[in-house]
Structure formats: structure tokens, C-alpha cells
Amino acid sequence: MSARDQILGAVRRSLKRAAGDGAEETVSARLAEHPRGPVPARAQLPHKEQVALFQEQAEAVQTTVDRLADLSEVPKAVSAYLSSQNLPQSLRVAPDGRLGALPWQAEAPLLEVSTGPARSDDATSLTPVFAAVAETGTLMLRSGPESPVTLNFLPETHIAVVFASQIVGSYEDAWQRFREAGNDSRLPRTVNFITGPSRTGDIEQTILFGAHGPKRLHLLLIDDVP
Amino acid sequence: MDSTAHAFKDNAHKALGDDQLQEALGNLRHGFTQRRAQARDQLPEFDALRDAARDIKNHTLAHLDLYLERYESKVSEQGGKVHWCATAEDARRTILDICRSVDAKLVTKGKSMVAEEIGLNDYLEANGVTPAETDLGEYIIQLRNEPPSHIIAPAVHLTKAQVEADFRKNHSELPPERSLVEPEALVQEARTMLRQKYLDADVGITGANFLIAETGSSIIVTNEGNGDLTQCLPKVHIVIASLEKVVPTLEDVSIILRVLARSGTGQEFTAYTTFSTGPKREGDLDGPDEYHVVLLDNGRSAMLGSEYQDVLRCIRCGACMNHCPVYHAVGGHAYGWVYPGPIGAVLTPSLIGVEEAGHLPNASTFCGRCEAVCPMRIPLPKMMRHWREKEFERNLTPTAARSGLKLWAFFAKRPALYAMLNRFNARLLRALGGRKGSLRSLPLASGWTDHRDFPAPQGKSFQELWAKRQNGSGATPRTPGA
Known part of the structure; x- marks a missing residue:
């Protein structure tokens, strides 16, 4: 008998479920319908308040947020942020169409911009996000050719572009957008929920930043919702 | 991992005397508990979510x-x-x-x-x-x-x-x-x-x-x-x-x-x-x-279908040990295997046997904090009690403990004698405690007195105090409208 049959057999013997009790149907229905449980009230606000809550929650976990009126302001904002933090003017950008098409040369001539997955010596990355969740100030990133995962973890500084229209109330709302975007329940290799920069409390419970992932998480929040 | 769970008592004894460990545990006693309480207070739906989480796992385990x-x-x-x-x-x-x-x-x-x-x-x-x-x-x-x-x-x-x-x-x-x-x-x-x-x-x-x-x-x-x-x-x-x-x-x-x-x-x-x-x-x-x-x-x-099935709901958050007075006192290594604290006291005997890990379900004051904070509402004290019963049934309880229990049962079945003995004990211990009101050592209680003084009773047994409270002044009114 294979280990698989042995284990499943042991589970079935322990559960003592009667045959024909509708268990198969129950399971199929739950997976197909994926019902929601209780969603906190704070995640069910009107959109404008969701944007405010998102920013508040993100800042509460040491994410910094810079609000911009338009995507075209991103190159200038990145350059200014790097200067303000005394960081090198160098940026690894995700191979994302919209980010690649920005006027980097014209708006941020000092910034050295390259594109691709993160290399071990890249200091700062710029990525898109798929959605952002107001209830805990969480980013949702979806891996793919346009959003390599290494950019989220290897560099010391991670900058992400978030459109206000991408902000939803709850995790469930984010998954709903994900399903509606044609993914159904097929996930890419990774979906990353990111809530603030890397941290550890492993030495005497003192919270310290940049344990392995980014020390800084900076958001450029584009107000694209009138 | 090799287990030293059978040596819990020795492990715990050493841990209590380890100054560096005690210093490190000092950080633990307050940090996690305060932060959990804050997080709970910030989310009014927290307890409703715990119920929902429990139900999800129960449904999953059943299928x-x-x-x-x-x-x-x-x-x-x-x-x-x-x-x-x-x-x-x-x-x-x-x-x-x-x-x-x-x-x-x-x-x-x-x-x-x-x-x-x-x-x-x-x-x-x-x-x-x-x-x-x-x-x-x-x-x-x-x-x-x-x-x-x-x-x-x-x-x-x-x-x-x-x-x-x-x-x-x-x-x-x-x-x-x-x-x-x-x-x-x-x-x-x-x-x-x-x-x-x-x-x-x-x-x-x-x-x-x-x-x-x-x-x-x-x-x-x-x-x-x-x-x-x-x-x-x-x-x-x-x-x-x-x-x-x-x-x-x-x-x-x-x-x-x-x-x-x-x-x-x-x-x-x-x-x-x-x-x-x-x-x-x-x-x-x-x-x-x-x-x-x-x-x-x-x-x-x-473990499925047994009295320990509920422990399979565990999501390994650590809240039970963060809130456990025994864990606070001895730390995790004393438990002797992978999972310490209340969750370990239930899980370890299930996974490596009660013969090896029988001490762990006994390492509890039954204060109930672990169950009170468990996000999956696992009845940990109840399951520790199941293990204690199993240990007793299988004759794994040490002779001294069995004789002690027999002795206690003898008196417990004779209430008048029991009350008399208690009155005597309370007065004796008070006299021994002297002006300080505590004892530095006590026969059969070195497990306690090796590490701290034993507070002496005030002179009356619990039963005497209770009887007084029921009958005397300041007692809760017993007749309606009184």
C-alpha cells in the first residue's frame, strides 16, 4: 500500500464518517462557493475612508507614504525620497509596462535606472502592486514576468506604486478582485501580502527593522480616484 | 528530536535556578500578553472571528x-x-x-x-x-x-x-x-x-x-x-x-x-x-x-476522532505559552521536546507517548489562561486532565503520588475528620510561620520551598472561613428581600 493510501485510510478510519453522507458534496460546494466569514466593520467603509485607513494602518507599521496626484510624478518622487534618506540614486524597476514607460530620463536625470529581477547588490527596488488592503495597511503583490518576487525581498529599500483605486477594505475584497481579474482560484507562483518593512523581535523582544528583507518600505500613493 | 520530557522535574528545577534564563523570561512575562490584549481591544470582532476560526478548522478536520x-x-x-x-x-x-x-x-x-x-x-x-x-x-x-x-x-x-x-x-x-x-x-x-x-x-x-x-x-x-x-x-x-x-x-x-x-x-x-x-x-x-x-x-x-482531536485545530501562535505561569517560570526547554507550554503538555504525550511525557500534563496550575486566550478555543486544561486520567489508569503515576492520593481520599470520605485535620493544620502552620507569616522549609514541600518561602495560613481553615461567611455578619443575604 502506498503511503498516501495508508495515511488517507488512517484518517478515514479515525473519522468514522458513514458512506453516502453527502461529505463529498459538502466539500465541493464549499470550495466552489468559498463563502465569507465575519469581516471586521473597519474593512467596510466608503472608499475615501478606506484610502485614509489604509494610509493610517500602513504608517502604524512603519511604512512611509507619499501621496502623488499623477503617475508621471513617480520619477521625481523616487529621486527625492532617495536623497532624503541619503541613499544612492540607483533603482531596479520591475519589468512592468506602466513603470517602464515613465519619463525617468527627463524627470530624474541623476537616477540610474535598470530593469529586471533583483540582483544581490541592488539597493532599491520599485514595484507595482496588485491591490492594497485597508484593514491592516497591507500590500498584495502577484508574482509574474512583470513583478519578480526577488524585488520585494532582496533590496534594503522597497518602493511600491499603489493607486488609490487598488485599495480595498478587506483581505476577502482583495481575493475577490483577484478572482474577478480572471485568475479564479489559480494562483501565480507567489502572492505576497506585505505589511511594513522586515522586522524581528528575536533578541529580547525588541523590535528591530531589516532583519533579512527590506529595512524601508515606501509607498507612492497615486490619487487616481476623483 | 530526542526527548527529555521524562526529566521534566529535574529540567524545571534547573531552570528555576538559572539566573540568565530567569532574566530572559522576565522579558516574556509582560511583552506578549500586553500586546495581545491591545490587539484584541482594537478589533471588536475578535471573539466572533475566534468562533469562526474554530468552526472552519472543525469542519476541515471532519472532512x-x-x-x-x-x-x-x-x-x-x-x-x-x-x-x-x-x-x-x-x-x-x-x-x-x-x-x-x-x-x-x-x-x-x-x-x-x-x-x-x-x-x-x-x-x-x-x-x-x-x-x-x-x-x-x-x-x-x-x-x-x-x-x-x-x-x-x-x-x-x-x-x-x-x-x-x-x-x-x-x-x-x-x-x-x-x-x-x-x-x-x-x-x-x-x-x-x-x-x-x-x-x-x-x-x-x-x-x-x-x-x-x-x-x-x-x-x-x-x-x-x-x-x-x-x-x-x-x-x-x-x-x-x-x-x-x-x-x-x-x-x-x-x-x-x-x-x-x-x-x-x-x-x-x-x-x-x-x-x-x-x-x-x-x-x-x-x-x-x-x-x-x-x-x-x-x-x-x-488523534482524529479521539478526545484529543481539538488540539489539531492549533495554529501554533504561541499564546498559550505566552500566558502560562508554568512556562513563565521554567521556560520552554524544561518541557523536553519540540512543543513547550500548554500546547506541548497536550500534544507531546499524543505524539511521543504518555510514558515519556506524562509529567507535562501535570505541569499545570489549571488556571485556564491558555484556553481563555487560545484563538482556536482549544480546551487545553480539559485535555491535560484526560492525560492525567490516562496516566493514572495505566499505573504510570509514581507510588508516592498514588499513596498521597489514597491518603487524601481516606480523609475526603470522612468530612468531620477532614475538617478537624484542616483546622489543626492551619493553626500549626500559622504557629510555625511566626511573625513573618511564612515558612522557609516544610516537610514534603521542598519543591516549593527550595525556590521561595511558603506563605503560612492565617490560622483558620477554608471551611471555617466559609462557614463564617455564610452565617456571620457581612455574608451575602440568603433570604430574598432581606
Whole structure:
């Protein structure tokens, strides 16, 4: 008998479920319908308040947020942020169409911009996000050719572009957008929920930043919702 | 991992006399409990979410075979492979075989309690594969060749000074005059030391907080980002998970995630929650070429349908030990196996036998805080009591304890004698306590008096005080309208 049959057999013997009790149907229905449980009230606000809550929650976990009126302001904002933090003017950008098409040369001539997955010596990355969740100030990133995962973890500084229209109330709302975007329940290799920069409390419970992932998480929040 | 659970009493005795351990435990007693209370207060729906989380796991466990089948077929659909392992030995061998198939020399590891349970590191090392722990706490204890003492804070038993000394000893290639006074310097040093390992590793091994039947995903919940670097840089990602980790859907896991971090570290959400599904896809510029899930039973299928089934709801948040007066006093190592605290007191006898771990369910004051804070509402004290009963039935209780209980039963069945003896004892102890009101030593009570004075009774037995309260002045009115 294979280990698989042995284990499943042991589970079935322990559960003592009667045959024909509708268990198969129950399971199929739950997976197909994926019902929601209780969603906190704070995640069910009107959109404008969701944007405010998102920013508040993100800042509460040491994410910094810079609000911009338009995507075209991103190159200038990145350059200014790097200067303000005394960081090198160098940026690894995700191979994302919209980010690649920005006027980097014209708006941020000092910034050295390259594109691709993160290399071990890249200091700062710029990525898109798929959605952002107001209830805990969480980013949702979806891996793919346009959003390599290494950019989220290897560099010391991670900058992400978030459109206000991408902000939803709850995790469930984010998954709903994900399903509606044609993914159904097929996930890419990774979906990353990111809530603030890397941290550890492993030495005497003192919270310290940049344990392995980014020390800084900076958001450029584009107000694209009138 | 080898167990010393049978030596709990000796372990605990040593722990109480270990000044450095006691200093480190001092940090634990308040931090986690206060932060959990704050997180709970900030979310009015917290208790409703706990109920929902409990119901999700109960439903899943009742249909576990079916959800595991669905999970496996989804993993395969996405290009991954599930390896079913009945025992720790099967899991170790499976992991080694995968490592050998890619000629792996160096393996990076994210934190995994199941990997501790199967003693993976020693096994890999003995077979020529070097495991490198990457979680800061796990890295520190690997340098010290110690097991974790807490399920979410593995190095919580150590002080900063001890960590500094370990780093100086092990990182001998770094300048000895460097300053490591600031804890930031220690974190930076570990970051630098581990960076190259992520890049050099052939295989990355992580645990899983959850498996999702709907999508075939494994989830890790972390704060450092080490688990993510561990799984996105090497050619092969191995997930090791026990079979009760499965939940049905993305919506279901959203509910449980809301109570996990709040209960454990007291965070609203951890920095990283990562859903991994299969290997690198077409067009992906990074990620592993292979994705394996080592699915471990190791005694869990036998717990289903038993009086211990509820413990399989556990999501390993650590709240029970964070709130346990016994854990606060002796720390995690005293429990002698992988899972310390109240969860260990129930799980350890189930997984390695009550003969070995019978002391653990006795290491409880039955104060009930563990159950009160458990996000999955696991009735831990009730299950410890089940183990105590089993221990007694199987004649594993020591002779002294059995005779003591018999003696107590003799008096308990003779109330007048019992009350008289109690009155006598209370007065005797009061007299012995003298003006100080406490005793430095007491026959048969050295377990207490070796470490602290025994407070002497005030002179009256509980029964006398109760009778007075019922009849005398200041008592609760007994007749309606009085």
C-alpha cells in the first residue's frame, strides 16, 4: 500500500464518517462557493475612508507614504525620497509596462535606472502592486514576468506604486478582485501580502527593522480616484 | 528530536535556578500578553472571528481526507508534487532524496516546528547536507546547538549578552574590536552573514502555517522575510507540513490569519504572509524550478476522532505559552521536546507517548489562561486532565503520588475528620510561620520551598472561613428581600 493510501485510510478510519453522507458534496460546494466569514466593520467603509485607513494602518507599521496626484510624478518622487534618506540614486524597476514607460530620463536625470529581477547588490527596488488592503495597511503583490518576487525581498529599500483605486477594505475584497481579474482560484507562483518593512523581535523582544528583507518600505500613493 | 520530557522535574528545577534564563523570561512575562490584549481591544470582532476560526478548522478536520485529496490534486495541477509521509523517518528520507537529486550541499531553512519534530537538521548534516537556519532566532540557537524554547520566538530564553557572546565566538572572521552593544548591530551582522547563504543554497526548506485545498498553496507567516528569500532564490523549494494544516479556501484562511498574529505577537498582521503555489511559471524571472510538499502524519491521523482531536485545530501562535505561569517560570526547554507550554503538555504525550511525557500534563496550575486566550478555543486544561486520567489508569503515576492520593481520599470520605485535620493544620502552620507569616522549609514541600518561602495560613481553615461567611455578619443575604 502506498503511503498516501495508508495515511488517507488512517484518517478515514479515525473519522468514522458513514458512506453516502453527502461529505463529498459538502466539500465541493464549499470550495466552489468559498463563502465569507465575519469581516471586521473597519474593512467596510466608503472608499475615501478606506484610502485614509489604509494610509493610517500602513504608517502604524512603519511604512512611509507619499501621496502623488499623477503617475508621471513617480520619477521625481523616487529621486527625492532617495536623497532624503541619503541613499544612492540607483533603482531596479520591475519589468512592468506602466513603470517602464515613465519619463525617468527627463524627470530624474541623476537616477540610474535598470530593469529586471533583483540582483544581490541592488539597493532599491520599485514595484507595482496588485491591490492594497485597508484593514491592516497591507500590500498584495502577484508574482509574474512583470513583478519578480526577488524585488520585494532582496533590496534594503522597497518602493511600491499603489493607486488609490487598488485599495480595498478587506483581505476577502482583495481575493475577490483577484478572482474577478480572471485568475479564479489559480494562483501565480507567489502572492505576497506585505505589511511594513522586515522586522524581528528575536533578541529580547525588541523590535528591530531589516532583519533579512527590506529595512524601508515606501509607498507612492497615486490619487487616481476623483 | 530526542526527548527529555521524562526529566521534566529535574529540567524545571534547573531552570528555576538559572539566573540568565530567569532574566530572559522576565522579558516574556509582560511583552506578549500586553500586546495581545491591545490587539484584541482594537478589533471588536475578535471573539466572533475566534468562533469562526474554530468552526472552519472543525469542519476541515471532519472532512480531512477529502480536503487533502483536493489539495494534492491542485498542487499537481500547478506543477508541484506532494510526498505523503507516515512517519518522521519517512519525511527525513524523502527530504534527503530530493536534496540528493539535485546534488545539494547547502540548504537554507525558514523556521519550521515540524522540521524540529522530525529532527531534520541533524539528519541532513549526518548525510553530508549542510542546513543553514535563516530565521534570526533559529540562527542563534543553531550556533548554540540548542532546540527552540518557544514556537514563535525560538531564542526567547537568551539575553542580548548571550547572543553577543555567541556571535563573537562564531563569527571569528570579523574584527574582534567591533561594537555589538546595540541590538541593531547584532541584526545587521546576522543579515550580512546569511546573505551569501541564500544566494549559494541549492535547496530552500520552509514550513507552512496553512495549506489551501482550493488553490494548492502553502502559506508562511513571518516578519523577517527570511522564509521568502529561502524559497525564491534556490532551484528547489521544499515545504514541510503536517496534514492538519489544510484549510478549505482563501476566504477561510483570511479569517484565521486575523486571529493568528494578534494572538501570538500581538501584531495586527505580520510583515509577510506569503502564498506559494507550485514552481516558477513560464515567463517568471525568478523562483524555484521545483516545488515539493512533504506532508507528514506522524501520529496525527490517530488523534482524529479521539478526545484529543481539538488540539489539531492549533495554529501554533504561541499564546498559550505566552500566558502560562508554568512556562513563565521554567521556560520552554524544561518541557523536553519540540512543543513547550500548554500546547506541548497536550500534544507531546499524543505524539511521543504518555510514558515519556506524562509529567507535562501535570505541569499545570489549571488556571485556564491558555484556553481563555487560545484563538482556536482549544480546551487545553480539559485535555491535560484526560492525560492525567490516562496516566493514572495505566499505573504510570509514581507510588508516592498514588499513596498521597489514597491518603487524601481516606480523609475526603470522612468530612468531620477532614475538617478537624484542616483546622489543626492551619493553626500549626500559622504557629510555625511566626511573625513573618511564612515558612522557609516544610516537610514534603521542598519543591516549593527550595525556590521561595511558603506563605503560612492565617490560622483558620477554608471551611471555617466559609462557614463564617455564610452565617456571620457581612455574608451575602440568603433570604430574598432581606
